[in-house]
Amino acid sequence: MSQPVLECRDLRKTFGDLVAVNGVGFTIAPGETYGLLGPNGAGKTTSISMIAGLLERDAGDVSVEGKPLTTTSVEAKSAIGYVPQDLAIYPDLSGRENLRFFARLYGMHGDDLTRRVDEVLEIVGLADRAGDLAKEYSGGMKRRLNIGIGLLHRPRLLILDEPTVGVDPQSRNSILESVDHLSAEGMAVLYTTHYMEEAERLCDRVGIIDLGELRAEGTRRELVGLVGQRDQVVLALAGNIEAAARACSGIPAVHDASPKEDHLELVVDEARKALPRILETVADAGASVRAVEVTEPNLEAVFLHLTGKALRD
Amino acid sequence: MRAALLIAGKDLRQRLRDRSAVMVAFLVPLGLAFIFDLTLGGLPTGGTRLTFVVVDADGTEVSRIFVEEVLPQVEEGGAIELRTARSEEAARQLIQDAKADAAFVVPAGFGDAVQGTGGGEIRVIGDVDEPTAAQVAGSIARSFAADLDAVRLSVATVVGADPAAADPEEVAALSGRAAGVANPVAVVDAAATTKVLDITTYYAAGMAVFFLFFTVQFGVASLLEERKEGTLSRLLAAPIGRSSILGGKLLTSFVLGVLSMTTLIVATSLLLGARWGSPLGVGLLVVGGVFAAMGVMALVATLAKTAEQAGNWQAIIAVVLGMLGGVFFPISQVSGALSRLSLLTPQAWFMRGLSDLSGGGDWAVVLPAVLAMLTFGAVTGSVAMLRLERMTRL
Numbered sequence: 001m002s003q004p005v006l007e008c009r010d011l012r013k014t015f016g017d018l019v020a021v022n023g024v025g026f027t028i029a030p031g032e033t034y035g036l037l038g039p040n041g042a043g044k045t046t047s048i049s050m051i052a053g054l055l056e057r058d059a060g061d062v063s064v065e066g067k068p069l070t071t072t073s074v075e076a077k078s079a080i081g082y083v084p085q086d087l088a089i090y091p092d093l094s095g096r097e098n099l100r101f102f103a104r105l106y107g108m109h110g111d112d113l114t115r116r117v118d119e120v121l122e123i124v125g126l127a128d129r130a131g132d133l134a135k136e137y138s139g140g141m142k143r144r145l146n147i148g149i150g151l152l153h154r155p156r157l158l159i160l161d162e163p164t165v166g167v168d169p170q171s172r173n174s175i176l177e178s179v180d181h182l183s184a185e186g187m188a189v190l191y192t193t194h195y196m197e198e199a200e201r202l203c204d205r206v207g208i209i210d211l212g213e214l215r216a217e218g219t220r221r222e223l224v225g226l227v228g229q230r231d232q233v234v235l236a237l238a239g240n241i242e243a244a245a246r247a248c249s250g251i252p253a254v255h256d257a258s259p260k261e262d263h264l265e266l267v268v269d270e271a272r273k274a275l276p277r278i279l280e281t282v283a284d285a286g287a288s289v290r291a292v293e294v295t296e297p298n299l300e301a302v303f304l305h306l307t308g309k310a311l312r313d
Numbered sequence: 314m315r316a317a318l319l320i321a322g323k324d325l326r327q328r329l330r331d332r333s334a335v336m337v338a339f340l341v342p343l344g345l346a347f348i349f350d351l352t353l354g355g356l357p358t359g360g361t362r363l364t365f366v367v368v369d370a371d372g373t374e375v376s377r378i379f380v381e382e383v384l385p386q387v388e389e390g391g392a393i394e395l396r397t398a399r400s401e402e403a404a405r406q407l408i409q410d411a412k413a414d415a416a417f418v419v420p421a422g423f424g425d426a427v428q429g430t431g432g433g434e435i436r437v438i439g440d441v442d443e444p445t446a447a448q449v450a451g452s453i454a455r456s457f458a459a460d461l462d463a464v465r466l467s468v469a470t471v472v473g474a475d476p477a478a479a480d481p482e483e484v485a486a487l488s489g490r491a492a493g494v495a496n497p498v499a500v501v502d503a504a505a506t507t508k509v510l511d512i513t514t515y516y517a518a519g520m521a522v523f524f525l526f527f528t529v530q531f532g533v534a535s536l537l538e539e540r541k542e543g544t545l546s547r548l549l550a551a552p553i554g555r556s557s558i559l560g561g562k563l564l565t566s567f568v569l570g571v572l573s574m575t576t577l578i579v580a581t582s583l584l585l586g587a588r589w590g591s592p593l594g595v596g597l598l599v600v601g602g603v604f605a606a607m608g609v610m611a612l613v614a615t616l617a618k619t620a621e622q623a624g625n626w627q628a629i630i631a632v633v634l635g636m637l638g639g640v641f642f643p644i645s646q647v648s649g650a651l652s653r654l655s656l657l658t659p660q661a662w663f664m665r666g667l668s669d670l671s672g673g674g675d676w677a678v679v680l681p682a683v684l685a686m687l688t689f690g691a692v693t694g695s696v697a698m699l700r701l702e703r704m705t706r707l
Contacts, residue, residue, distance in 0.1 A: 054549045054707050074552040082550035088543040092327045101323050105316060105551045149547065 003066060004029050005079075005157045005188035006051065011060035013046050020046040021212045025060070028157065033179065033189040035203030037196065037299060039309075043212035044192040045085060048159050051190065052082045064157055078106065081155030083147050085162045085192075091135035095126050095145050098134055099152060106153035116152060123178065124148035140171030147175060151182070158182060159190045164198065176202060196299045206299060208306055215306045220299065227305045229297035230255060231271035233278065235264045239287035247285040251277055271296065316553040320561025325568060328531050338573035342524040343580050349516035350585050363446045366396045366404045366413040373424025375461070379435065380419065383457055392449070404438060414446030415439045417454060427461055434458075510664075510671050514588050517581035519640035521574055522663045526606045526631035528573045532566025533611040533697075534627065536704050537620040546707060555705045559698075563607065570603035590670030594679040598666045601686035605659035608694030609634070615700035634658045659689045 004027035011024040021043045028034045036044050049055035051062050053071050062069040069076035089098050099117045108116060121127040124144040129137065134145060147163055160179065164172045179202055183189050193199055199206050200220055207217040216223060237244060245259040248266055253274035256267040264282070268274050271294045282289055304310055328334040369380045380397075388395050396413060398404040404416035416438040426433030435454045439447025510518065536558070539545040548558050578595060581587040589595045613630050617623035635641070638660025655661040666682025 049546075049707060052550045054546050056706070071549070072554065074554070077550060077552040080550065082547065084543055084546050086543040088547040090323070090327060090542070090544060092330050093323070097326070101319065102547070102551070104319050105548070105553060107552070 002030055006034075006062075006064055006190065008047075008051055008062045009060055011047060011050050011062070012058045013050060013055065014058055019212050021050070023060075024207075024209065024212070024214045026207050026214065026217055028188045028190055030156070030188050031183055031186045032204045033183045033191055033202050035199040035206040036190065036192040036209055037194070037199045037203075037206050037303070038192075038209035039194050042194075042209045044194075044209055045161055046212075047209070048161055048190060048192055052080055052159050053077050054082075078153070079156045081150035081153065081158040083150035083158070083160045083163055085165060087142050087146050089134045089142060089145050089149065092133060094131050094133050095121065095137070095141075095148075096130040098145060099148060102149045103152045108153060116154075120148045120151055123151065125174065139166065140168050140174075143167050143171055143175065147178065155187070157188045157190065161192050162194070163191075164193070164195065196303070200299055208299070208303055210303075210307045216302070223299060223302045224297045227297060227302050229301055231268050231297065232295040233266040233268050233271050233275065234293040234295075235266070235278075235282060235289055236262060236291035236293075237264055237282065237287040238290060240285060241287060244282045244285040244287040247281045248278055251281060254278070314557075314560070316551075316557035317560035317564055320548070320558060321564035321568065324532065324535055324561065324565040327535075328565070328569060334528075334531055334569075337524055338528040338569060339576055339580075342520040342573075342577055343584075346513075346517040346520040346577070346581055346587075347585060349520070350513045362392065362394050363414045363449060364394045364396060364412070365446075365450055366398050366407050366416040368398050368401055368404050368416065368418045370400070370421045371419045371423040372421075375424035375427050375433075376419040379417075379457055384417070384453070387453060401436075401438070408438060408440050411440075415450035417450060433461075510668050511588065513581070513585050514667070514671065515643070515664075517577065517585060517587035518589070518664060518667050519635075519660075521577040521581070522602055522638075522660050523631070523635040523640040525570055525574060525602055526610060526634065526660075527628070529566040529570045529603065529606045530610045530614065530624070530627045530631075531569055532562050532564070533607070533614045533701070534620055534623045535565065536562050536701070537614065537617065537623055540704070541620055545705070549705065549707065555702065558705055559701055562701075563611070566607045566610070567603055570606060571599060574599045574603065588671065590667065591674075591676045594670045594674075594676035595667070597676065597683045598663055598670075598679050598686075601666075601683035601690075602659060602663045604690035604694075605662075605686040606690075608690035608692070608697060609659065611697035611701065612693040615697050615704060635660055637661070639664055656685075659686045662686050662689075 006026075006028040008027075009025040011021050012019075013021040024043070024047050026034065036047065038044050046055065050057040050060070051069075053062075053069050053073055053076070056071055064076040064079045067073070067076040067079075069080075090101070093101065096117060099120055100113065103113045103117060118127070121130050124147060126137075126141060126145060126148070129141065134142060137145065143163065143166075147160070150158060150160070158179075164175055167175065176198065179189055179191065183202075183204075189202075191198070191202060203220075205217060205219055206223060208215045208223070216226060218226075235244075241259045241262075241264055245257040245264055248254050248257040248264070251274065253269045254266050255269070256265075258265040264287075266278065268278070275292070275294065279289060279292075300310070365384070367380055367384060369376050384393075384395055387393055396407065398407060398416070401416075401418045404413070404418060407413040408416060418436040418438060420434070420436065423433040423435070435458065437447060437450045437454050439450065536545070539548065545558075549555070578587075578589055578599075582589060609630065610627050613627045614623040617626055635658075637655050638658035639655055640660050643664075656665075662682040662685040666679040666686075669678040669682065670676075
């Protein structure tokens with residue numbers, strides 16, 4: 001495995017008597033998207049504020065590409081692109097002026113700066129409105145500009161703090177596609193969210209955080225495995241449903257087969273792998289499949305299992 | 314330094330696009346100076362010469378001292394212009410025709426009365442529309458009368474209680490010698506520090522330095538705005554030092570302050586005819602004033618929790634210091650206590666320095682005022698810097 005872009009260990013931060021973050025640590029490899037999933041107030045923003053070098057930490061270590069990072073580190077910060085949760089743009093400057101200002105802060109200049117600003121405007125879909133003042137943008141456009149600023153200097157680690165909060169579905173989809181694209185290009189991404197769907201769609205690995213502590217981390221399947229839940233397959237059938245149920249019970253991956261009036265419910269290990277054999281077995285039993293629905297256990301269930309509460313409580 | 318310049322450049326661009334900043338820094342002070350000049354510009358000031366007419370109906374040695382020695386000395390001081398008339402009626406006519414502001418009439422027998430048993434008087438005729446001129450004339454006459462009394466006392470001491478018994482020639486000789494010893498009227502060249510600006514320059518300078526305190530607040534208070542807008546976190550995440558952020562904000566204040574003052578100085582000179590004095594001296598005063606304003610306003614901003622709160626507090630401080638510092642009326646001439654209190658404000662030192670320059674002094678006369686303003690800036694700015702560093706932490 002290549003050297004991690006981000007390594008953080010035993011992060012701790014208190015505000016008075018409140019322990020906001022306690023012992024959080026994880027790594028992110030190049031091209032990997034790591035999701036920090038937790039409800040509001042779980043400690044996500046405090047964690048990434050320490051990782052981005054905005055907030056002094058009480059304890060713990062952070063390094064980016066092997067370089068230690070503190071609030072005063074210049075070199076390590078150069079490798080990070082930071083997109084805060086709240087909009088962080090200058091409304092009285094145009095989209096292009098916002099980008100040029102931050103590009104210069106990151107040491108870019110000349111043709112490279114101009115070219116990169118144009119590229120980012122294209123990436124975030126603001127090229128045709130680049131000269132307009134940011135205050136004249138829609139909410140979604142402001143969000144996209146907010147993200148674009150974080151991409152300007154081609155960071156090796158992109159930190160996105162709940163970038164889709166308050167965003168319309170179209171812009172949200174655009175943002176998620178952009179993150180997918182950046183990750184595919186080799187950028188390491190740290191993505192915080194309290195939307196389970198986003199974590200499932202985007203993240204290679206997910207850390208579940210609650211009350212300032214990392215409760216579990218791993219791939220989606222690894223986390224689901226912690227809960228011990230299996231996939232559910234519902235087959236809408238015509239023909240002999242009872243016979244189909246009996247036949248499916250003989251498949252090793254199928255743990256339960258319940259015939260209903262017009263459909264068959266199955267509890268299955270790794271449904272997507274087992275589905276071809278199930279369909280074949282049903283057909284052999286004399287039933288025809290009219291529809292298939294596969295439901296995999298999700299991170300919501302994992303979160304409930306680990307913390308005893310729903311993700312949006 | 315590069316990052317500080319970038320931040321200052323960005324801030325200045327934002328501020329100049331913000332019409333309220335342009336209003337506060339340039340248009341409102343210029344407009345108010347123009348209004349003050351229009352409404353008050355016709356009033357007499359310390360710089361206006363009063364015209365006095367003098368009538369010597371006595372013609373003795375004593376009246377000659379008043380008419381040919383005392384009054385010409387006052388005239389040389391630049392405060393008055395003298396004319397003569399042959400009679401009291403002629404003097405009254407000159408006043409009535411607005412060709413003179415007041416008149417001295419030395420009546421026949423004045424000299425004999427002074428050298429004899431006393432009772433001589435100089436009549437002062439004033440214009441009801443020019444009470445100040447009458448007061449000045451009365452003051453000169455009383456001063457001369459007081460000196461004559463001193464001479465009389467000197468003579469009486471030498472010749473005894475009954476001057477009538479003394480040899481007239483001896484008395485005349487003694488009187489002449491006593492008059493020569495006593496300075497009949499103290500005509501003192503006003504010190505530079507008490508020179509008064511003409512109305513136009515006074516209000517141009519007053520409004521410029523008053524609004525300077527509003528103008529410089531845009532730089533430091535923008536740190537609170539950056540926090541509110543969320544852009545402070547982005548600046549902190551960038552590979553730049555916190556000192557660059559602070560430096561950028563202070564540089565913004567300084568440039569805005571100097572730009573505002575320079576524009577107002579040039580504009581009021583060209584449009585209103587304000588006389589600011591030596592460019593070097595004015596430049597030093599501007600730098601000192603901006604430095605002091607930055608220190609005071611930065612300190613106030615660091616005490617606030619939000620940009621709105623900072624704006625309110627800074628406005629209150631700017632108005633109080635401006636009033637006390639005499640930007641609306643010459644507070645240094647009101648009373649001793651208030652005048653001394655006004656020296657606790659940078660505005661008062663700025664106006665004082667400018668008054669010193671208007672007296673015709675070279676640039677060096679402003680150094681005490683500049684030093685005072687730099688001290689204000691250093692003291693308040695040092696405390697502010699300690700607190701500003703905390704403002705760049707999340």
